[in-house]
Amino acid sequence: MPNKNVRPFLEALAGHWPDAKTELVYSDVYTLLVSVVLSAQATDISVNKATGPLFKLAGTPQAMVALGVEGVGRYIRTIGLWQGKARNVVALSEILVAQYGGEVPHDRDALEALPGVGRKTANVVLNVAFGEPTIAVDTHLFRLGNRTGLAPGATVRVVEDQLLKRIPPDMLMHAHHWLILHGRYICKARLPECWRCNAAPWCGLKTKSPPPAVKPPSRKHVAA
Structure with a gap:
């Protein structure tokens, strides 16, 4: 992913997940x-x-x-x-x-x-909890970092360091939540749903997955 694509890519994710936060339920x-x-x-x-x-x-x-x-x-x-x-x-x-x-x-x-x-x-x-601009690299972020070209790396730590280096400072606080939700629900492990990804124009994945084929309606045979 070229540097010029990083901000618009993340802005597209932010637009899709404006209220991104952890899905774990906690009280303190x-x-x-x-x-x-x-x-x-x-x-x-x-x-x-x-x-x-x-x-x-x-x-x-x-x-x-x-x-x-x-x-x-x-x-x-x-x-x-x-x-x-x-x-x-x-x-x-x-x-x-x-x-x-x-x-x-x-x-x-x-x-x-x-x-x-x-x-x-x-x-x-x-x-x-403490409002620090950290990046927690789980399986979703590791996959997205490599698949999109945002932060390619062979290890979790390399991907984390790449993300910290490439993500604009003003986006670091929320970036890991945008990426986690995107990886969990759209850029899935088995098949990325590129056809409904609003960040696809800036993604480095060369071959985007097409939308699923629409099955023709079944015809019921009517007895003569």
Whole structure:
């Protein structure tokens, strides 16, 4: 994607997703953090179904520690890798209580030191909760970065660095939400729906996918 196409490409996404935000349901920084940890290799829909009942009972680090690994596990069994995630949620809650007075730290290194929290999760929390212009590269952003030519790279970190370099500073705050929603609902993994993409004119994908063929109406044979 030529540099001249980056801004109009993102402006087209912004026009399609003017109210773009995370689809995880949360009430504060702590429940956001837990939701993002649980969302690894899982859909936001599946996480929201589990955290609704979980957060009613344990919406604070103290309550989550009291619930314990087995208790947390009962609520998140429908989420992939739930055993390890239950352990991580309780362990990170213990650290928040012991070291940060039950608060989620506004610091990348401190966040990434928590069990189950990697760079992507830290980027989401820093962006959504603390208003930092970070880019959280998930499978959607990695795919779009390479497919569109916006930020090609062989690794997640390379794509992130490319995005931070190429996205105009005034668009960084919301860009990762535009890209996530676009990748989730239009520029899909198996088949990008280029025919309904308003950013297609600026996209670097050489062969755009055509609209699905319209099937002719079936004719009912009438007996003579």
